[in-house]
Amino acid sequence: MGRRRTVDREQLLDAAEAIIEASGAAGLTIDAVAKAVGITKGGVQYCFGNKDALIDALFERWGAAYDRIFAEVAAGSTDPLDAVRAHVAATRRTDEVSAKSASLLAALAQTPEHLASTRQWYRQRIAGLDVSTPGGRRARLAFLATEGAFMLRFFGFMDIGQAEWDAIFDDMQTLL
Secondary structure, three states: OOOOOOOOHHHHHHHHHHHHHHHOHHHOOHHHHHHHHOOOHHHHHHHHOOHHHHHHHHHHHHHHHHHHHHHHHHOOOOOHHHHHHHHHHHHHHOHHHHHHHHHHHHHHOOOHHHHHHHHHHHHHHOOOOOOOOHHHHHHHHHHHHHHHHHHHHHOOOOOOOHHHHHHHHHHHHHHO
């Protein structure tokens, strides 16, 4: 009979998020996660293999939270304008998840494998918009404004409180 697994994957991801929030992406190491949970580095490696796999798991976790909200708002629509509306709404509602991912995203922006997938993800979000129409141009502008607000707030470039955050997103919804 095999040994029962004692390492909790979700607990390790929670610890990794806490490390990122406290120390930024530079503080995220296999050793730091192991120490935070009170296990050996081998225990973390058992779950994730290496730091890249841990990072991938964090992005999957954050992506799943975003995707749930996006799907709820998009309600199955395939209209590119509805996709932008859903993105704006999902970004507005996932600020806790966004805060966690922003630090890591900033550090990985120059990592070729993560940069390529991030570029693809962003391009897909506005694929199909007909920017020769006023509605398509407004949707593209709202998408870019959403990402600008996200980066300004979560990279710490601008203090944006919740009331201002909500007002900004109300304006973007009106634009759409």
